[in-house]
Amino acid sequence: MLLRHTPKEITDRKILTINPAKTCQPIGAMYAALGIHNCLPHSHGSQGCCAYHRSTLTRHYKEPVMAATSSFTEGASVFGGQANLVQAIDNIFTIYEPDVIAVHTTCLSETIGDDIPQIARKAEADGKIPPGKYVIHVNTPSYVGTHVTGFAGMTKAMVDYFAESAGKKINQINIIPGYVEPSDMEEIRRIAEVMGVRTVLFPDTSGVLNRPQTGKYDMFPPGGVTVEALKSTGNSQATIALGQLASGPAARALDSKCKVPCEILDLPIGLKATDRFVDTLRRTAGTDVPDTINIERGRLLDIITDMHQYFYGKKVALAGDPDQLIALTEFLVSIDMWPIHIVSGTVDKDFQARIKEITQYVPHPVNVGIPGDLFLLHQWIKNEPVDLLVGNTYMKYISRDEDIPLVRFGFPVLDRIGHGYFPTVGYRGGMRLLEKILDVLLDRQDRDAKEESFELVM
Amino acid sequence: MKAVKEEPNALGIETVDPDEVKQTLLAKVPTKVARKRAKQIVINKTGEDPEVPEIGANTRTIPGIITQRGCTYAGCKGVILGPTRDIVNITHGPIGCGFYSWLTRRNQTRPAGPDDYNFMTYCFSTDMQESDIVFGGEKKLRTAIQEAYDLFKPKAISIFSTCPVGLIGDDVHSVAREMKEKLGINVFAFSCEGYKGVSQSAGHHIANNGIFTHVVGLDDAVKGGKYRINLLGEYNIGGDAFEIDRILEDCGITVVSTFSGNSSYDEFANAHTADLNTIMCHRSINYVAEMMETKFGIPWIKINFLGAKACAKSLRKIARYFEDAELIERVEEVIARELPEVEKVAEEVSRRCEGKRAMLFVGGSRAHHYQELFAEIGMKTICAGYEFAHRDDYEGRKVLPFLKVDADSRNIEELEVHADPERYRPRKTAEDMERLQSEGFRFKDYDGMMPEMMKNTLVIDDISQHETEKLLEIYKPDVFCAGIKEKFAVQKSGIPMKQLHSYDSGGPYAGFRGAVNFYREIDRMVNSKVWKYIKAPWQESPELTARYACD
């Protein structure tokens, strides 16, 4: 057994986190910053954090992930990291020539209390920031919040630093896609395009973290939202933000800074959430929904109705981030699956209530652990087994020990490909999710069937 | 259809002027930085000139340069203690550091039975919150240790401090002492905050000190075996230690403990009963070897099981140390049995790999050891360097007396170790040691990487992303070896990249069978057709010869 020390009996545990279902703020900030065109993320702290964040993102995407660090040593930790950051800014603009350096802090620089804007001003005064180039920042102390908070913070920083209002609205809508994969961002943009809506999508990691093999490496690939586009967000008609936690802060900031009204929706995962997204987009932009979208919706629904027997009554355990879990739980419930154990390491004050509401007609008690960890989830599963696991790669240890199939979803997925290229948002993303779920459930049925009841047609 | 064009034969070290390359690498960087980097980029000299040039190493990383280095915590918890399966390793700090070091290094472990401890699949963290940063985290740490004890009843619990812990002044060592007393099991802590030192290397040293102080020597029982050694600096990535164990066992050599691949707490406690310390990775573990020699009288030698020839040489060296005819004979039998198969594959693979060129920028010993494997299939190493090594790993231990102790190294405690009044037992008499040495046997010696590299090769310490890209452009090597952070940028340049930290889920590469795996892996990589598909047919020949389009 891989997790041989996890007891079935659940005892009181107040402090020790075991097998976390979250990680720290800066990695989310780094991921978001990679969604700006010509931007180099910078980790202001000791170099280990940066190395860890780059490694984890690289393992997840199997793509280059570049970021710089202030490389604090003991001295910087005592006297502050100003000299380190000023030097870093100089080196980065001289050697790598990005348009933007997106600084995030770490536990170390936060504990010291480094003032990033002040240091950036110093760098500017010293002539280390070439004209037309930017240093933006977000504070990401990891002893507050999680990777989701860091993502939300860097996305908000894009608004704080760049959004401008010229007083005259232009014919475009901002979409803040949330903490989703490059493939998802691409899909959200495609849906808007198909509907004929002009959008600014930010951050946008598509084309950055799912790049083609061209035989030529460019540190700054064509993808990412441009500074110019970010500036224009203040003049957009409206903002549609997907995911309360990841996108809410930026949407609200844009509203208060530039008076761009916002609607904050769930991530468009599954039929109903995608319906709400498409409908909101339609209403906000005043367009019709074209047939292409109707056909996609019809296909997703077709899979649901045709294969319903395999979903019905199947118990599921989930772990991940609140924005994802809310949409995913709703999707599973909508096809009559029973999500019964749900865990997130990220605290969201509305989460418990939302999940209770979504699962109110599930004919089974539902455990919600927030903040919770994978150790707790595993204990719940030992007490009340499930048919399916949905979560990141770390769940494969539970999957193997308990012999329960796993659909990989969320962050990080370290051992499979696909998430960079194939979305799980929108109707087409819903189809992909269902295909994945059916694959593992039916494979399991095939594996376990008696010879006489081994089915050819399913 | 037109055949796919071969890339023009790229440049080798014979045709490139290394001085010019060096200038290119430094051309774009600010002057002050260039001055510092110039010391860390050296053109190798060997041959008639006995002294390899001096290299700048183990110095501060330049902020903003895009380094591949990690931190002290990673070196301590991730590298040295991580591979041990039965200690509950609690990361004291906010969640990230513990999360990222959870199972990511591929250290394989094999508990003896289904009921034996194995905590390697777990991540334990105190998950510090803001209030802990303000009011201190000691109380939380105490409770975390208690909860871990209540749940798992382990033999030992260790604590790893991350950056904020040092700053807020938590006394992790006194908490450990207190809980050790209370629980009656071994509890010990490491002050391995990420900002200490200039790289992972500081963390290795801190880990060595801690394990030596708190665990080595706790169990004096001399267990069986005639030739008893410790294997130091072998982390069982991809099962390397399993393969080495297989060979040693065949030779009749007993491995008392491995630091720290597939290791257990009890092995560490018993390590001082061995009669010889053998060191694989000199950088990460030489401290423990030195301290064991001073305190318990165990001599150490440098060995290397990467490369079939190196492996055979190392086995002979161990046998020679024990000066036992039976062992010497047994070792020769094992080599005679294993080597032909390996040589057969090497010869076959060489036919396709001969003359191809590799670059290695990794670790504190791997960039050196893997050159052996490349050489065995006729490949040349044209540039190499370490991430976190010191000058002795490059130039050899002869430079040790001349190393400058700077502020960063001074921060890492040097333990004062004395001979143990009861347990110090020289494994060989002074005369025997001297005789062996006069016969050419070398104790506590390591020549470093540079003397074994060709003249005019470039040796670069703590290579930056910018320098990496320039090197790839200039030399277009056939394979580039480094870590995960470099992997895909290199591959996007159309050059196959082999990870030598994690082996890309491959391995083992150590020992005889490992050598075969490595030859085959490199053969696969440097001779694969998949790299030739980059250009689509219409990019290869864009000219239009006929038009079928309906206007």
Ligand code: SF4
């Ligand atoms: S916080 Fe410090 S200990 Fe943790 S990863 Fe960063 S540098 Fe390393």
Ligand code: SF4
């Ligand atoms: S938790 Fe803090 S110290 Fe650790 S990796 Fe994250 S930012 Fe760095």
